[in-house]
Amino acid sequence: MKQMIEGIEVRAREELFINVNPIQAAGRLTPEAMKATLSYGDGYSTCDWCGKPFRLDKIRRPPISEFHVELAKFVGMDQARVVPGARRGFQAVVSSLVEKGDSVVVSSLAHYTEFLAVEVVGGVVKEVPLNERNIVTGENTARKIEKVKRETGKLPKLIMIDHFDYMFGNEHDLRAIAKVAKDYAIPFLANCAYSIGVMPINGREMGADFLVGSGHKSFASPAPSGIVATTNEWADKVFRTTQMVGDVTERKFGIKEVEMMGCTLMGANLIAMMASFPRVRERVKLWDDEVKKINYFVGEFLKIEGNRVLSETPRKHTLAKVDTTRSFDNIARTHKRRGFFLSDELKNRRIVGEFPGATRQWKLNTYGLTWDQIRYLAQAFHDIAKKYGIEVA
């Protein structure tokens, strides 16, 4: 194994392979972000020119302040902050709005970090059931709110629903849900970890009170990095500044924001987000083509006898959950490498990112692959199927 420094191998997965890993695809760095990372790697690199009022999002050199303004515009909200991962965005909002025993309505496909954000403050999650197509609808959300009200005597304090979920990559009906939220006067957080940074997002049009995005998942940025954005209406609450006073020293800490823990995402990760931003802004305009590519792939993939796609079709997202129980898993059952035969075959073709050894239900994400790579990927699956005697239409 090549070792860069003692014990740590060189990582060149994105350089040497076609990587279809479900969570890695849209987080690979742009060349600009990679340069930024090198230049701003040192710990407190962003603090060189920090002056009054001494808060990260106010720094003008490098233009961090300007980036925050542009970022809010980019997602159609009034104010934005960067945070160490989408999960820290959930945490900030939940911690501001939810108290012990309060209910929070989430999707039946909610990411586990939404559960944890509620658990930290002692809240209770209430899942909205999916419809028959694995979609969260406004109707089911309203029904769940009524159920919570009936059972607990109180309305939920927050509705938190994923724009595209991590399991199927299905699109959930955020506009309808936002409308329901408004009807009940319950604040609504749209988890856009799989959408901000890959497709155009407008929180205002969507009707969301809070948007959360992920830098390392969808914004071509290093982990941990993320975004939380809100309206002016809610900013005072979630971005409230510290009110603490030292009882001995009478110290106060100015405009440091409580839920942000003061300065949030200092250093290389923020500068990498800023460095990727111009390309991210351009790439969201190309989302339709990304969707065409996954649909082309899915079409070819379904030509293999027994293959199924569990995500909604036609795909609206580049993440897809597939089922190969009646195709590749038949081979795995008698192959001496078991399910790893598929990983081996893919790796021999310079493809990685499927879950190693999995031949029943697994996920892939084609985001960012070129048309040539997409065709190559589809052909690779055809070739593997044929090699093992599975019919390809």
Add this chain to the structure above:
Amino acid sequence: MKQMIEGIEVRAREELFINVNPIQAAGRLTPEAMKATLSYGDGYSTCDWCGKPFRLDKIRRPPISEFHVELAKFVGMDQARVVPGARRGFQAVVSSLVEKGDSVVVSSLAHYTEFLAVEVVGGVVKEVPLNERNIVTGENTARKIEKVKRETGKLPKLIMIDHFDYMFGNEHDLRAIAKVAKDYAIPFLANCAYSIGVMPINGREMGADFLVGSGHKSFASPAPSGIVATTNEWADKVFRTTQMVGDVTERKFGIKEVEMMGCTLMGANLIAMMASFPRVRERVKLWDDEVKKINYFVGEFLKIEGNRVLSETPRKHTLAKVDTTRSFDNIARTHKRRGFFLSDELKNRRIVGEFPGATRQWKLNTYGLTWDQIRYLAQAFHDIAKKYGIEVA
């Protein structure tokens, strides 16, 4: 201004200058960390080989799991986790132990992020007064605990004291404070943001229940990065795993830790910490020489008439607060560049990191400078003093 990409200038502060910035000195990357950052920059880079039980600190390739074990040993505790900055370590501990209205005893020199960690959960900070040498003692801590007990009818839920504070870089009497904490059976968190990674630390010997360290401040790592470590006694509480169950899906999330928000410090920042670790382990053994260097510098600095050092002397830390009100500030008062004359003079000598424009009380940190650079730095101040007619003994 050189621009790397649109709007973001190249940062080469550590390459081109002697940087005495108080918070940046021990966070500059090692060459290994810089390489790691490049290689592992892509978002979810650490997740390539993530398998059961699907938690960051259990990943064996790269050897993240092994690093966690070594890290705990390195700080003399039973268990350690990485977090996005020391502040997220405070937050995790406070959120586990403190409820609304509870008191937390902190230093009169506590960092603002300790205040915020308490504010998030609705707790109240109670500051321990400093002694006449600006030190937090066990005696004063005990007295404060008694005062809190008297005034609120309850003992504080947590004692959180800085090993070396951010203001003077003074060493506080953690062993005595730990003893007091034990006497009252109150858990004790030692904030070692200025010590873990630059000097040998043993939490067990110190008597701490929790240690918090900073990657970007003292561990040659990118921001945000940090460490929270504890004993087996407290690990079950602060690193408790999720108990949430989906009410519709009955989903559970296995061993994800609530206060860590599941996986904590994924990606380049963690790998950079790991890459810096071998050097960090070595450099802490050289702390005595670092202390000799600051004391040499302080000695030379005090030869300038009117100069004072506000930190305790002899210095036990490379961070120092100085007062030049009766020397350089005399010049600033009539200089057309005001206080910036000093910044100009220093910059002309390739020295940066003092607070631009400040000529009264300001801080510097000599960590990591070579003896040649230390002598050069001292000489530079002598030269500037002489140039403006200030006597140098």
